Amino acid sequence: MSMRTVVRSPQRPWFGRIGVVSAAAILACVAAPGRAAAGECDKLEPGWIACEDFEAGEVGWKSWFEKSPFVQCVGCTGTENNPARIRLTNERGAAHDGDWALHMPGEASAQYQGGALAVRTCADEKQPGCALTNHEQLYFRTWVKLAEDHQYVHHFLAIAGSRPDAFGETDGNAGCRPNGERWAGMTVDLNPSHELFFYTYFPGMTCDVGGYCSGDYAQNICNGCAAKDMACDNGLECCWGNLFEPEPAVVLPKSQWVCLELYMKLNTPGMDDGEMAFWIDDKPGHAAGGMHWRDTLELGLNKAFLQHYVDVGDTDVSNQVWFDNVVVSTERIGCGLVDPEPDPTSSGGDGTSTAGTDGTSTSGTGGTSTSGTGGPVTSGPGGPVTSSADSAGSSGGNATGAGGTTDAGSGGATDAGGGCGCRTADAPNGAAGLAFVVAGMLIRRRRRRSHRGKSMKYTLFSLALVIGSAAGACDPKEEEFAADCRAIGDAFSVCRNFAGDEASTYSEDCIDRGKKVRVADEDCGKLWVSVHDCVAALACEDFEVWRTTVHDDTKVYPCQAEEQAFLAECPDLPLYK
Numbered sequence: 001m002s003m004r005t006v007v008r009s010p011q012r013p014w015f016g017r018i019g020v021v022s023a024a025a026i027l028a029c030v031a032a033p034g035r036a037a038a039g040e041c042d043k044l045e046p047g048w049i050a051c052e053d054f055e056a057g058e059v060g061w062k063s064w065f066e067k068s069p070f071v072q073c074v075g076c077t078g079t080e081n082n083p084a085r086i087r088l089t090n091e092r093g094a095a096h097d098g099d100w101a102l103h104m105p106g107e108a109s110a111q112y113q114g115g116a117l118a119v120r121t122c123a124d125e126k127q128p129g130c131a132l133t134n135h136e137q138l139y140f141r142t143w144v145k146l147a148e149d150h151q152y153v154h155h156f157l158a159i160a161g162s163r164p165d166a167f168g169e170t171d172g173n174a175g176c177r178p179n180g181e182r183w184a185g186m187t188v189d190l191n192p193s194h195e196l197f198f199y200t201y202f203p204g205m206t207c208d209v210g211g212y213c214s215g216d217y218a219q220n221i222c223n224g225c226a227a228k229d230m231a232c233d234n235g236l237e238c239c240w241g242n243l244f245e246p247e248p249a250v251v252l253p254k255s256q257w258v259c260l261e262l263y264m265k266l267n268t269p270g271m272d273d274g275e276m277a278f279w280i281d282d283k284p285g286h287a288a289g290g291m292h293w294r295d296t297l298e299l300g301l302n303k304a305f306l307q308h309y310v311d312v313g314d315t316d317v318s319n320q321v322w323f324d325n326v327v328v329s330t331e332r333i334g335c336g337l338v339d340p341e342p343d344p345t346s347s348g349g350d351g352t353s354t355a356g357t358d359g360t361s362t363s364g365t366g367g368t369s370t371s372g373t374g375g376p377v378t379s380g381p382g383g384p385v386t387s388s389a390d391s392a393g394s395s396g397g398n399a400t401g402a403g404g405t406t407d408a409g410s411g412g413a414t415d416a417g418g419g420c421g422c423r424t425a426d427a428p429n430g431a432a433g434l435a436f437v438v439a440g441m442l443i444r445r446r447r448r449r450s451h452r453g454k455s456m457k458y459t460l461f462s463l464a465l466v467i468g469s470a471a472g473a474c475d476p477k478e479e480e481f482a483a484d485c486r487a488i489g490d491a492f493s494v495c496r497n498f499a500g501d502e503a504s505t506y507s508e509d510c511i512d513r514g515k516k517v518r519v520a521d522e523d524c525g526k527l528w529v530s531v532h533d534c535v536a537a538l539a540c541e542d543f544e545v546w547r548t549t550v551h552d553d554t555k556v557y558p559c560q561a562e563e564q565a566f567l568a569e570c571p572d573l574p575l576y577k
Contacts, residue, residue: 040325040336047139047331050119050304054324057088057100064088068117069328071126074307075104075115086115089322096143096257096324104308106318114153114319116307119328120167132164134300137265137275141333142306147320148255152192155199155309159264160185161301169228170303176225177232177239178203180295185303186264186276187241194252196285197245198276202293205242213238244276246286257324259335269295282335304328485510487536513574524570531566531575534559 041051050069057064062079075085084107088100095101104115122130138159162169162183169183178184178201186200207213213221214236222232252258259281267274274291277284293299308321327333510532518525538546538558546558566575 040327045329045331045333047329048327048333049121049138049330050326050328052326053098054088054095054100054102055098057090061088069119069126070117070306071120071122071130072118072128073115074117074309075110075113082110082115084110085113086117094322096145096322098324101322101324102306104321104323106308106310106315106320108318111312112310112315112318113312114308114310114321116305116309118306119304119326121302123164129167132162132167132300132302134161134164134302135330136300137263137330138301138304139261139263139329139331139333140304140327141259141261141329141335142326143257143259143324143335144252145257145322146194146252146254147318149317150194150254150319150321151317152310152315152319153190153308153321154311154314155187155307156189157260157262158185158187158303158305158307159262159301160303160305161266161299162303163298164300164302173201173228173230175221175238175240176228176230177201177205177207177234177237178293179230180293181299182229184266184293184299184301186262187305188260188262188278190252193249194254195245195249196252196278196280197243198278198286198288199241199243200276200291200293201239201241202291203295204292205239207234207237207239209235209237244286244288250280250285252280261333261335263332264301266294266299266301267292269297279335482511485514485532487532517570517573520573521570524566524573527562527566527569528573528575531559531562534562 039053041053041055044051052069054064056067061081065073065076065079065081073081073086075082081087084105086102086104089095089103090099090101094103102117106112106114120126120130121133121135123133124130138161140157140159142157160170160183163181166182170185173183180203184202186198188196189199190196218236218238221238222236225232252260259279261279261282263275263277265275272290272292274293275287275289276291277287279285306323306326308319310319514525514528514532517528535543535546535558542558563575566573
């Protein structure tokens with residue numbers, strides 16, 4: 001599989017519940033495939049910092065939370081939770097293991113908001129603002145179940161860290177380029193199609209410049225960043241997390257319990273050797289190496305965020321999720337399904353990495369790995385950035401590795417948004433002079449909405465065409481249509497104008513139409529793209545105006561000039577379905 005691109009305490013004063021598990025119960029649990037071992041929180045494994053199975057839920061939220069490993073709650077006021085956002089449940093069949101689980105229902109009475117719980121590695125008594133114990137790497141595992149009708153989440157599971165005496169520095173950094181000293185973190189998110197990807201900030205990330213990111217809007221963002229010692233030294237810019245996505249996509253299934261484990265390892269200051277990875281049901285899902293998050297050893301990892309973040313206005317339907325058997329550790333945790341791999345990149349192949357909002361990434365340790373600050377990095381509605389160095393890998397992989405292409409162990413390129421499926425030729429792992437082609441693509445970059453709920457905008461830019469000797473290159477114009485159509489399909493979903501299945505259908509029909517237009521007339525193909533480019537760049541408010549007034553010649557609506565140009569020059573060719 002090619003890639004689109006996870007703490008031992010000396011004592012256990014408050015981790016999870018304590019109990020005695022009978023041999024019969026252990027045997028019963030072992031015999032049940034897909035279930036965690038009974039009472040796994042009763043005895044911490046080496047490296048485990050925190051373990052919570054929610055089985056003490058019967059004592060009520062306040063008493064349970066006081067003894068849980070969690071230090072912060074989003075969806076709580078003081079010591080009380082808002083059950084419409086976050087609650088403990090023992091409803092029949094609600095738990096993965098045992099009787100109790102954590103439920104985030106996102107009910108209408110809470111304006112469909114989600115919730116979150118944070119494990120913070122307090123050095124002494126757990127409480128917000130505590131001094132922290134930092135770690136070079138963290139693993140974070142949970143069992144999770146999405147409702148069958150689940151559609152949306154703004155942000156999902158995360159690992160982050162700050163300086164030991166700077167408890168709050170992991171929060172409120174949206175829009176700011178990290179300075180390598182204040183904070184570091186990565187999130188595993190999922191899009192409306194429930195495809196998983198990494199969302200991360202780092203000093204060498206790509207940010208948006210110009211367009212919407214100008215004037216007072218950009219100045220206000222940079223003023224806020226400067227107040228947090230992250231000044232816009234490169235001029236006005238808007239920084240939103242860069243994305244690393246697996247290709248082919250890795251989907252988080254709905255309506256069933258799934259074991260999801262994250263990993264994050266900070267880089268050595270001065271080197272680009274950071275790593276991130278995730279596994280689904282003990283199978284590698286995605287990995288990226290060559291990351292550069294920090295420039296000082298004082299910055300470490302100290303936070304695991306069990307979140308289903310949905311803000312007011314993000315959605316108008318409930319998006320339910322359940323969590324169970326949560327573990328945070330400095331060592332690989334696993335799900336009890338297969339023997340876990342100790343090294344997150346040991347089974348990876350090689351490939352290239354492109355980071356950015358709605359970007360693609362592949363990574364691994366066999367051959368040359370390009371990621372983070374090593375290789376091309378792209379993001380948001382800004383332009384392409386090429387960094388200085390590639391990081392050489394040390395070991396190859398196989399077809400199911402955490403890094404690499406479909407043919408793991410060989411160099412590879414990713415195909416964002418489907419396109420026509422370019423792939424590179426196979427080559428022996430680590431062979432010198434590996435030549436490959438990264439397909440020229442026009443990729444829509446979607447700026448993730450900040451936690452303040454700003455409107456999304458889209459833009460279009462191209463990656464450089466890297467030419468070597470290989471087979472399987474494809475027509476960049478087909479990538480152009482694929483990216484263009486999928487961006488609008490995404491806009492449909494984000495702006496709530498269409499259901500997810502309708503947006504997906506639109507994207508596929510749109511891609512097919514775009515290709516036919518270009519085949520019929522090259523100039524019409526360019527005009528066709530300009531129309532769809534305009535539509536995908538609309539804010540949600542303008543998008544609604546365009547959708548409700550399109551084809552009404554008595555009104556001036558967004559993208560009208562582009563549409564009229566196409567219709568005048570290409571009257572016999574399709575523009576919309």
